[in-house]
Amino acid sequence: MGKQQHSNLLQGTLDLLILKALALGELHGLGISRRVEQMTRGTFQVKPGSLFPALHRMEEAGWLSSRWGESENNRKAKFYELTKAGKSQLGAEKSEWDRISVAIQCALES
Amino acid sequence: MKRIGWLWRNLFQRRTVEHDLNEEIDSYIEMLAEEKIAAGMPVEAAWRAAKVELGSAESVKEAVRSVSAGILLRQFMQDLQYAIRTLKAQPGFLIVSVITIGVGIGINGGIFSILNSLLLRPVPARESGELVSMYQQLSGANKHDYIGGLFRFSAHEYEAYKDQNQVFTGLAAYHPELIVQVNEDAQETVGQAVSCNYFNVLEPVMALGRGFAKEECSKRNASDLVVLSNDYWRRAFGGDPAIVGRRLRMNRVPVTVIGVAAPGFAGTDLVPASFWAPLSMMKSLSGGMKGVDFESAGVSWLELVGRRRSGVSLGEIEANLAVIAKSIDHREPGRSTTLTVSEATLLGAPNIRKGVMGAGAGLLIAVGLVLLIACANLANLMLARSIARAKEIAMRMALGASRSRVVRQLVTESVLVAALGGVLGVAIACWSGAVLFRFVQGHLPPGAPPVQLAIHADWRVVGYAFSLTLLTGVAFGLMPALRATRPDLNALLKQEGAGLTTGGQRGGFSGVLVGGQVALCMVLLLTSGLMVRALLRAQTVDPGFTMRNVAVLSYDLGRAGYSDGQARAFNASLMERLKGLPGVDGIVAAVGSPLGDRHFMSVFRVDKRPEQGASYLEVSPGFFSLLQIPLVRGRDFSNADGARGAKYLIVSESMARTLWPGEEPLGKMVEYGPQKSTWEVIGVARDAEVGELGENNRRFVYLPPDPADELRMQVVMVHYQGDFGSLSNALGSTVKVLDPGLRVRLAKLEDNLGPYQAISRLTAGAAGILGFSALALAMTGLYGTVAYGVSRRTKEIGLRLALGARAGNVLSLLLQRAMRPVATGAAVGVVLCAAVSRVLAGLLFGVSPHDAVTFTAVPVLLVGIALLAAWLPARRAMGVDPAVTLREN
Numbered sequence: 001m002g003k004q005q006h007s008n009l010l011q012g013t014l015d016l017l018i019l020k021a022l023a024l025g026e027l028h029g030l031g032i033s034r035r036v037e038q039m040t041r042g043t044f045q046v047k048p049g050s051l052f053p054a055l056h057r058m059e060e061a062g063w064l065s066s067r068w069g070e071s072e073n074n075r076k077a078k079f080y081e082l083t084k085a086g087k088s089q090l091g092a093e094k095s096e097w098d099r100i101s102v103a104i105q106c107a108l109e110s
Numbered sequence: 111m112k113r114i115g116w117l118w119r120n121l122f123q124r125r126t127v128e129h130d131l132n133e134e135i136d137s138y139i140e141m142l143a144e145e146k147i148a149a150g151m152p153v154e155a156a157w158r159a160a161k162v163e164l165g166s167a168e169s170v171k172e173a174v175r176s177v178s179a180g181i182l183l184r185q186f187m188q189d190l191q192y193a194i195r196t197l198k199a200q201p202g203f204l205i206v207s208v209i210t211i212g213v214g215i216g217i218n219g220g221i222f223s224i225l226n227s228l229l230l231r232p233v234p235a236r237e238s239g240e241l242v243s244m245y246q247q248l249s250g251a252n253k254h255d256y257i258g259g260l261f262r263f264s265a266h267e268y269e270a271y272k273d274q275n276q277v278f279t280g281l282a283a284y285h286p287e288l289i290v291q292v293n294e295d296a297q298e299t300v301g302q303a304v305s306c307n308y309f310n311v312l313e314p315v316m317a318l319g320r321g322f323a324k325e326e327c328s329k330r331n332a333s334d335l336v337v338l339s340n341d342y343w344r345r346a347f348g349g350d351p352a353i354v355g356r357r358l359r360m361n362r363v364p365v366t367v368i369g370v371a372a373p374g375f376a377g378t379d380l381v382p383a384s385f386w387a388p389l390s391m392m393k394s395l396s397g398g399m400k401g402v403d404f405e406s407a408g409v410s411w412l413e414l415v416g417r418r419r420s421g422v423s424l425g426e427i428e429a430n431l432a433v434i435a436k437s438i439d440h441r442e443p444g445r446s447t448t449l450t451v452s453e454a455t456l457l458g459a460p461n462i463r464k465g466v467m468g469a470g471a472g473l474l475i476a477v478g479l480v481l482l483i484a485c486a487n488l489a490n491l492m493l494a495r496s497i498a499r500a501k502e503i504a505m506r507m508a509l510g511a512s513r514s515r516v517v518r519q520l521v522t523e524s525v526l527v528a529a530l531g532g533v534l535g536v537a538i539a540c541w542s543g544a545v546l547f548r549f550v551q552g553h554l555p556p557g558a559p560p561v562q563l564a565i566h567a568d569w570r571v572v573g574y575a576f577s578l579t580l581l582t583g584v585a586f587g588l589m590p591a592l593r594a595t596r597p598d599l600n601a602l603l604k605q606e607g608a609g610l611t612t613g614g615q616r617g618g619f620s621g622v623l624v625g626g627q628v629a630l631c632m633v634l635l636l637t638s639g640l641m642v643r644a645l646l647r648a649q650t651v652d653p654g655f656t657m658r659n660v661a662v663l664s665y666d667l668g669r670a671g672y673s674d675g676q677a678r679a680f681n682a683s684l685m686e687r688l689k690g691l692p693g694v695d696g697i698v699a700a701v702g703s704p705l706g707d708r709h710f711m712s713v714f715r716v717d718k719r720p721e722q723g724a725s726y727l728e729v730s731p732g733f734f735s736l737l738q739i740p741l742v743r744g745r746d747f748s749n750a751d752g753a754r755g756a757k758y759l760i761v762s763e764s765m766a767r768t769l770w771p772g773e774e775p776l777g778k779m780v781e782y783g784p785q786k787s788t789w790e791v792i793g794v795a796r797d798a799e800v801g802e803l804g805e806n807n808r809r810f811v812y813l814p815p816d817p818a819d820e821l822r823m824q825v826v827m828v829h830y831q832g833d834f835g836s837l838s839n840a841l842g843s844t845v846k847v848l849d850p851g852l853r854v855r856l857a858k859l860e861d862n863l864g865p866y867q868a869i870s871r872l873t874a875g876a877a878g879i880l881g882f883s884a885l886a887l888a889m890t891g892l893y894g895t896v897a898y899g900v901s902r903r904t905k906e907i908g909l910r911l912a913l914g915a916r917a918g919n920v921l922s923l924l925l926q927r928a929m930r931p932v933a934t935g936a937a938v939g940v941v942l943c944a945a946v947s948r949v950l951a952g953l954l955f956g957v958s959p960h961d962a963v964t965f966t967a968v969p970v971l972l973v974g975i976a977l978l979a980a981w982l983p984a985r986r987a988m989g990v991d992p993a994v995t996l997r998e999n
Contacts, residue, residue, distance in 0.1 A: 029134065030145070047165075048170050056177060056178055071137070073141070075140055075144075077137045078130070078133070078134045078137065
């Protein structure tokens with residue numbers, strides 16, 4: 001993977017990214033990590049040390065549900081999926097993020 | 111809720127949860143490795159790289175665990191398991207700690223359970239939470255008689271509150287001290303005079319018959335009826351089922367029994383009532399108080415208890431009653447009433463409540479101090495253990511456990527010890543209250559009221575013991591835990607045992623513990639010292655009058671049904687006969703004896719100046735010479751004065767100084783009595799403690815007997831020569847001749863000191879026990895600290911000795927170090943006690959709260975014992991053989 005360009009994940013952004021990553025369908029841990037990387041064009045890399053606590057926290061909060069399944073290589077893997085609450089949480093976090101980014105944009109342009 | 115499901119899963123399906131987590135991480139690594147292999151990496155290298163990328167699998171798992179639900183609870187469970195394991199390995203420590211805490215909490219809880227029964231628990235009655243008692247405090251009121259307490263109400267006031275309030279479904283009044291002779295019983299029986307609605311308000315269940323009906327106690331058609339308590343009915347009448355309708359004689363007045371209360375109800379007072387009679391019978395049953403006009407607005411004698419309407423708060427009751435109080439005040443210029451309203455408890459009267467609360471709080475504080483000293487010992491033990499476990503603690507912290515996590519774990523351990531102690535404590539508290547109370551009752555003087563109190567532990571007692579347990583656990587666990595987990599622990603470890611002179615950090619902390627223990631111990635010991643001095647004084651007191659060779663004969667003719675005229679004839683012939691007895695050389699009749707159980711208070715006014723309250727006694731001529739109280743000015747009363755009906759009085763020196771500072775008191779006029787008549791001062795007596803022992807207030811007034819109220823004369827003092835035994839026989843048979851059925855009491859005047867001695871014996875005993883347990887605990891702590899210090903410094907001491915230090919020097923160095931916190935603690939204790947000992951003044955019978963003897967002897971004793979406690983272990987250090995220690999090194 002060579003040289004890594006890493007940005008610190010903003011507080012609260014991780015949840016949003018994970019929710020967004022799962023919006024298209026269920027994924028396992030590594031899949032989520034890769035999807036986030038791909039979505040952010042390599043800007044964000046989610047390390048297992050923050051990924052797994054976040055997944056478990058969000059699952060306990062009722063935003064995600066999980067099941068054991070088979071990976072593309074027939075490995076046993078735990079798959080995560082958005083729940084109904086997770087979908088509405090994604091909407092809420094998205095509009096909150098829009099609000100903040102507009103505000104920051106305004107601040108920088110003024 | 112979903113959360114609960116997760117909590118449940120995380121706590122109780124731990125194995126599945128952990129298994130899942132492991133699988134998840136494993137599959138992550140596998141997939142990562144496969145990804146790398148697919149990208150062309152060799153298998154070995156791919157696996158290694160994947161593992162490196164993951165980092166520590168354990169810390170990822172820990173991070174997951176720390177965000178999952180119930181983490182705190184789970185950690186607590188872990189701590190608990192760990193604590194149990196640790197404690198199991200040290201049974202000695204566990205047993206000592208549990209017993210110490212258990213006994214401490216048990217005695218604390220026991221005392222609390224007594225106070226709880228007296229002050230907090232509602233009276234035993236139906237729906238007792240609805241019962242409200244009220245008391246009043248008056249200023250500027252035109253009252254001339256308070257019977258049984260300054261907080262009571264007159265019949266007028268009762269009627270006003272009863273008829274005008276909107277907050278009670280009923281308001282009852284009662285007089286709790288109706289003492290009568292039933293039939294020809296030798297024993298007196300205590301009952302209550304109660305308003306007619308009493309049984310409607312308190313609603314006791316009746317075992318037989320009924321309570322009073324409304325019309326049975328109005329003045330016009332008063333009938334002589336009584337209701338008996340269940341206990342008395344069984345005791346005196348063997349539970350006779352045909353008791354209702356039976357006629358009894360009370361104070362020789364015939365009465366009819368109309369009912370018997372069910373077991374468990376004996377009124378709302380501390381002294382259980384054996385019977386209840388209507389208020390209208392007060393006059394005929396009150397014996398010597400026959401002359402009192404109970405209907406008068408100037409006589410306060412009733413206690414009030416009401417049942418509140420549902421949903422009415424105490425505040426609303428207070429507001430409503432205050433309006434009525436205002437309208438009563440309005441009718442009497444200058445009068446103002448302050449009402450106290452509270453849920454009815456066995457001890458309601460505000461002054462007694464305050465006294466009991468004060469004494470109780472003092473006792474709880476004292477016992478609490480002993481518990482605190484014990485806690486300090488345990489803290490010291492914990493500290494020593496945590497130092498011994500320093501390596502383990504350092505390891506845990508090095509492995510990344512946060513300080514708060516380690517502290518929490520250590521405190522869990524101490525709270526667990528405390529909790530075990532607490533369980534033992536609650537068990538002890540459940541019976542120690544009753545045992546203590548019975549002990550105290552057993553040591554009260556014979557004349558004390560027959561108080562009955564059911565003491566049992568309820569939720570308040572258990573709650574109190576529980577919070578005390580928690581507090582104890584944190585108190586003795588937290589400080590050592592914080593100390594043991596200090597960030598500079600490593601530095602501390604290196605320093606440990608470094609030297610006698612460069613004081614180890616631990617020495618500093620345990621020094622504070624020892625100093626604190628000594629200070630608390632000093633306070634307790636000084637207190638008990640003062641109490642012992644008070645006891646000695648009560649034993650050898652000179653009250654200012656002679657008590658030797660004076661016998662006191664007391665009787666209540668009113669109770670025996672005498673009229674005023676009959677009483678006068680009886681008294682006259684009794685005096686005549688007594689004079690003729692061999693060995694008798696002086697006789698004086700009076701309303702009461704000095705320091706006796708009858709107290710008389712009234713107000714005296716000079717000119718238009720504010721009224722002056724003082725105790726008084728009505729005495730016949732000859733009183734002063736019989737008791738050898740010198741008259742410093744003027745003269746004694748004479749029989750001729752009495753015959754003329756002259757209004758003369760004699761005052762004590764203090765009273766004279768108060769009323770006429772710097773003036774000649776003889777011939778001055780004083781206004782006194784219900785009729786506000788004017789009395790002339792004819793004599794001044796030397797101050798003596800006639801009213802109360804140990805009071806600083808010696809203002810006292812002597813009055814001649816009231817010729818219109820012969821029934822008040824209930825005491826004859828007889829000065830005799832020779833043997834009391836033969837005199838008492840002669841006195842007894844003399845009375846028998848005049849009235850064979852009359853109940854008389856015969857005692858020496860010295861016996862009046864009994865109650866005072868009993869009080870100081872009890873307080874001195876309690877203070878002594880507490881003081882010496884505190885001393886024992888504190889000295890054990892000191893001994894332990896010094897012994898521990900010595901054992902840690904054996905090497906260094908050996909080295910010093912080997913290098914030529916003299917044993918004496920090393921010993922004195924050790925002692926100096928040990929005694930420094932003791933001296934500081936002792937000084938703090940003395941100052942602390944001197945600052946608060948004034949609150950004991952009422953129990954000291956005139957011994958100064960800063961009594962020089964106590965304040966010298968106790969510190970000397972304490973410091974001496976401390977020196978011994980430090981010397982014993984320090985001396986062992988001198989037995990160190992330099993050769994052995996050096997070789998060991």
